[in-house]
Amino acid sequence: MKIMTDKIQPNDACAWQPNKATETPFSKKFSTGELPVEPNRYRLIWGRFCPWATPIATMLDYTGLDNVISKGAIYSLRHAGVDDNWFFGKGDETDPVLKTTSLRENFEKTDPEFTGRPTVPALVDIKTGKVVNDSSQGIMNELASAWKPYFKPGVKDVLPESNKSAVLEMANTIIEDITAIPGKIAGAQSQNEYEKLAKQYFDRLEWLDERLADQQYLLGEQITVPDFWLVVSLIRFDTVFYFKSKLNKKALTDFPNLWRYAKECYQLPAFKQNTDFQAIKEHFFKVSxxxxxSIDRMMPVGPDESKWNA
Incomplete structure (x- = not known):
């Protein structure tokens, strides 16, 4: 266990493990029959700050899957001195459904020899307490497809078969060029590397702004999977990454179509009720x-969050 000092390292915040093996004890799927599609059997563990987990939490509420798959949020800060685990409260509180104190306990139920760093999102089988999937894209796409029969009435398909390849391609583009960039910048080791990543980010924002000039959502007139990824990332760009990741070439409000799109989506209950500005700022600035x-861990007084409701 690494002991944390007051000088928090950049990658300690929202640590993400993008290069996991394809097949692990934590990569079971509904689409292959490994996991039964059974209402009230699974619980999504997420972080209110997390750009990798919040899209799934938002999608659950938007589609009505929150009625058959419960959600539990981890404490948004690392515990003092511990950077290799997530806890369900500031102290020794337990998750009310899983009855565990930390997420590591659930990973260890799946693999008793687990020595990695527990991450969110994590989909947990309530019957066994085991983590059955910890891939953000995997969980999103599996729930958006295999659980369609449990969408609430009137909700349009967020991963339509007729347009599935385009939807997944757009989601991959958002993740690679927007969601993943702040984490890569945190690990950048040269000015050139930082500038290359920042250019990738803002080039994609420009492209998206043009795309949204004459359509409501990324793929037309209905919300699909990539919209969850993009809106969540835009909120964190405005709140944190413009400052912390030095992604300050332009502000979100300088992209008129992206800003209109982000604000309109934010007004939808599923997006608004899964947006916690305080948790986002606490996690990425305070970390633990x-x-x-030190000034690097003090939360800024801005930006003004009221503009999201203006």
Whole structure:
């Protein structure tokens, strides 16, 4: 276990493991029959701050799957001195459904020899307490397809078979060029590497702004999977990454079509009720509940969140 000092390392915030093996004890699927599609059997563990988990939490609420798959949020800060686990509260609180104190316990139920760093999102089988999938894209796409019979009436398909390849391609584009960039910038080791990543990010924002000039959502007139990814990332760009990741060539409000799109989506209950500006800022700036003694861990007073409701 690495002992944390007051000088938090950039990658300690929202640590993400993108290069996991394809087949692990945590990569079971509904589409292959490995997991039964059974209402009230699974629980999504997410972080209110997390750009990798929040899209799934939002999709659950938007489609009505939150009625058959429960959600539990981890504590948004690392515990003092611990950077290799997530807890369900500031102290020793337990998740009310899983009855565990930390997410590591659920990973270890799946693999007793687990020594990695537990990550969110994590889909947990309530019957066994085991993590059955910890891939953000995997969970999103599996729930959006295999669980369609449990969508609430009137909700349009967020991963339509007729347009599936285009939907997944757009989602991959958003993830590669927007969602993943702040994490890569945190690990950049040269000015050139940072500038290349920033250019990739803003080139994609420009492209998206043009795309949204004459359509409501990314793939037309209905919300699909990539919209969940993009809106969640745009909120964090405005709230955190413009400052912390030095992604400050332009502000979100400088992209008129993206800003209109993001605000309109935010007004939908599923997006608004899964947006916690305080948790986002606490996590990415404070990181842990160690006492704050340096400017790099102090939360900025802005930006003004009221503009999202203006």
């Amino acid at each position: 509940d160690d006492p704050v003694r």
